[in-house]
Amino acid sequence: MARGRFILLEGCDRAGKSTQCAMLVKALQERGHSVELCKFPERTTTIGQMIHAYLTNSKELDDKAIHLLFSANRWEAMQAMKRKLEQGTHLVVDRYAYSGVAFSTAKGLDLKWCMNPDKGLVRPDLTLFLDLPTAEAERRGGFGEERYEKRELQEKVREVFLRLKAKEWVVVDARKSIEAMHQEILNEAEQKIREGEQAKEDALLE
Numbered sequence: 791m792a793r794g795r796f797i798l799l800e801g802c803d804r805a806g807k808s809t810q811c812a813m814l815v816k817a818l819q820e821r822g823h824s825v826e827l828c829k830f831p832e833r834t835t836t837i838g839q840m841i842h843a844y845l846t847n848s849k850e851l852d853d854k855a856i857h858l859l860f861s862a863n864r865w866e867a868m869q870a871m872k873r874k875l876e877q878g879t880h881l882v883v884d885r886y887a888y889s890g891v892a893f894s895t896a897k898g899l900d901l902k903w904c905m906n907p908d909k910g911l912v913r914p915d916l917t918l919f920l921d922l923p924t925a926e927a928e929r930r931g932g933f934g935e936e937r938y939e940k941r942e943l944q945e946k947v948r949e950v951f952l953r954l955k956a957k958e959w960v961v962v963d964a965r966k967s968i969e970a971m972h973q974e975i976l977n978e979a980e981q982k983i984r985e986g987e988q989a990k991e992d993a994l995l996e
């Protein structure tokens with residue numbers, strides 16, 4: 791059995807990451823794939839509850855302390871994620887280390903310092919960056935409820951994301967309709983899954 795593919799959806803606030811992750815998981819399951827959703831922050835763990843309290847303004851934390859908690863929240867999920875990938879389950883992941891670096895750097899922390907705690911985390915096979923201008927994000931539901939949902943910070947976050955963007959990232963224009971984005975994301979994910987299966991077959995034939 792081929793290793794599962796790690797498919798990451800990153801991007802700006804309200805770009806539709808959670809909407810698209812749910813649609814992608816459902817579509818891949820309907821096509822017979824074993825697939826699971828992971829979301830960061832994972833708010834159900836003890837660390838995740840501290841992050842939630844911070845994001846909803848019921849707890850104050852030093853910028854470096856909250857950065858390390860976001861990273862620890864990924865590390866505590868790592869063994870289970872690796873196991874699932876090894877068992878052939880595809881993971882659709884809603885935000886990851888790039889969000890960690892983008893938000894903390896936008897707040898004023900040093901980029902290199904921010905990258906260090908996430909070094910060694912399992913690497914995505916496909917990163918889809920959902921790009922949305924901040925003015926458009928503000929018009930979408932729920933914007934403004936949590937700590938980081940402020941125009942000036944969001945614009946800086948987008949700038950850092952664009953600095954982090956590697957050449958292999960796929961940029962998805964999040965101004966498009968939900969359905970149009972879904973088709974594009976599903977095509978990219980299926981292609982990546984086929985490549986993984988092909989590589990396994992080739993390895994068997996050697």
Ligand code: Z5A
Pocket residue numbers: 802803804805806807808809810830831845860861884885886887889890891893894930931932936937938939964965966967968971
């Ligand atoms: N954070 C961090 O600082 N460090 C880290 O390491 C990590 C995260 C991992 C909470 O994250 C905060 O944590 C976040 C980053 C920081 N801060 N902010 N701001 P979260 O992932 O829990 O945030 P969220 O509450 O899920 O919001 P989101 O991710 O920004 O939204 P989204 O998932 O991209 O969008 P959505 O929920 O799918 O859609 C939003 C709305 O837009 C909804 O009403 C949809 O129906 C609508 N929508 C979606 N797509 C479309 C299209 N195509 N057209 C029109 N309307 C649409």
Ligand code: MG
Pocket residue numbers: 807808809884
């Ligand atoms: Mg979301």
